[in-house]
Amino acid sequence: MILNGADEGRGEWLELRKILTEVAPKRNESDGFVWPVDGTSDYSVRGYYNKLLQESTEEVVDTTEKEMLKVIWKSWMPSKVQVFGWRLMKERLATRDQLVKRGIIVTDEESLCVFGCLQLEDTNHVFSELYQN
Numbered sequence: 815m816i817l818n819g820a821d822e823g824r825g826e827w828l829e830l831r832k833i834l835t836e837v838a839p840k841r842n843e844s845d846g847f848v849w850p851v852d853g854t855s856d857y858s859v860r861g862y863y864n865k866l867l868q869e870s871t872e873e874v875v876d877t878t879e880k881e882m883l884k885v886i887w888k889s890w891m892p893s894k895v896q897v898f899g900w901r902l903m904k905e906r907l908a909t910r911d912q913l914v915k916r917g918i919i920v921t922d923e924e925s926l927c928v929f930g931c932l933q934l935e936d937t938n939h940v941f942s943e944l945y946q947n
């Protein structure tokens with residue numbers, strides 16, 4: 815379906831009307847910001863962190879992963895080391911397999927280990943298999 819400018823404008827108008835129907839202005843109250851995480855007007859990193867932690871416990875994070883996250887984030891390591899550890903744990907480092915997933919590397923040949931051992935370069939290979947030999 816191809817939308818022209820009028821159709822797009824109509825869609826935005828309908829979306830705006832929907833949003834505004836949910837708003838009920840109050841005469842004797844002043845406007846203010848509300849941080850939807852805890853319903854107060856005070857944003858805090860701690861509040862958001864707790865919210866994320868709460869969500870993560872409800873979802874997929876298993877106890878082992880939670881314990882590992884605690885070790886990483888509660889330690890006295892420099893923050894860049896913490897972030898590195900978190901990225902390592904979550905397989906978010908820029909190893910070649912991740913670059914393939916992100917579409918940065920497009921050929922299978924380029925996804926192989928940079929040291930020429932003809933294996934896929936993933937986190938496990940770089941940080942454990944590579945040093946066993």
Ligand SMILES: [Zn+2]
Binds near residue numbers: 927929930931933939
């Ligand atoms: Zn290798």
